[in-house]
Amino acid sequence: MRGLAIDDAAWSSRWRERAVRDKACLSLGLLLTAALLPAWPTAPIVAVTAVGLLVISAGTRTDLVLRALRGPLVFIALGCVSVAVVVDAGDGFSLTVTDDSARRAASVAGHALAGTCAMLLLAMTTPMVELLAGLRRLRVPAACVEVAGLVYRLLFVLLESLGSIRESQTVRLGYSSLSRSFRSSAMLTAAVLTRSWSRARRLEQGLAGRELSTSLRTLDDPAPSSPAFLLASAALLAVLVTTAALTTGVAR
């Protein structure tokens, strides 16, 4: 994905005003359902539910969801090829795909795809700053949350620097050959690193000048939890679990 498109989607999501706790409960519930129940038919149901909620209810663009899924799908495909292939060391060395191994690979792919969709439901509806505020409310040490918050805030400056430096390197034919690419990549990394140091030092000096040497906390105004949303989420999860349990015979 280009830039931080997932975070951009979260800021413009229709669910942005919903309480982090509510969205986390639904997303983690779907995640656990996908992880703990047999992949078929749970995985497709969870994946379709998560993507459906994202697109229809939260208003996330479908192409954005598909682009976000592209990276994990590459890993899932490669990983599942390894699971599907069986090494036969009996008469010489050979690789085969058996019915069992293919079924196992499909099951792993299902779990992973459904889990990724459930995670995206949280990531594409909740901006990172709200997740960090949620971690603070969960009593994660304030210094750790603060450093994580600074990482998040500095990302945008560094990504912008990275984009503009790379663009200027490209138009100066910095990536026109392998040796130039090596040198340009090293210079780009060095430039981003020194800029991050200089930015941190200037921020530190600016804050020290204002005598702000302690916490950098900003106002935290959490959205109220919605009992109706929580109830609907619980009902949805109950339906999913029951359907999966009945279909797979777990509940028989």
Added chain:
Amino acid sequence: MHIAEGFLPPVHAAAWTVAAAPFVIHGGRAVVRQVRDNPQTKLLLGAAGAFTFVLSAIKLPSVTGSSSHPTGTGLGAVLFRPPVMAFLGTVVLLFQALLLAHGGLTTLGANAFSMAIVGPWVGYGAYRLVGRLGGGLEVSVFAAMSLADLATYCTTSMQLGLAFPDPETGVAGAVAKFLSIFAVTQIPLAIVEGLVGVLLFRILRDVARPELISLGVLKDEQPAPSDPTRTEA
């Protein structure tokens, strides 16, 4: 090489989370102590974390045709030391999961174990060992960055092999399968990352000498490159 969300069986995901937790908590406590004793360092830590994240957006020259980016585990270990990287690396992995969909929440422990713990420690160990054997800064950096990358890739393959043992050849066969399928991208990437690391440190030695001295990468008496009368650390 981030293990995708939901890819590991729940028991394995939980076990790797438990295995990574002491290192991450130790790193987190070090960060809390450092920020309490020296509040201004949190900005540098934030910058270090942001830089580590941004590394994943830098495209490296690819030999295999696939797009690849540096893992930054070796670089982070050399610059900021492995305990800090255990915490910062985990924060960066959480951000990569939620902002880029690389990795996942249930697989955060497994990814942290390979990328924020094993990779940095192996990279830092190689950096110190080669330095002690008189390899010089550039050889040490190459060893740190490429071995950190390879260690991360081997650990991830081992995690996947343990989770999905081969029906015929068991865990060993499964690890070999995962190692060989990811080797196409990971071995060239490790070499490329090592080479780029050497060029990077050459540039940093010229433009960011004070910062490298303050981080302990170069010694204070380190010469300016144009001054042939002084020696290198």
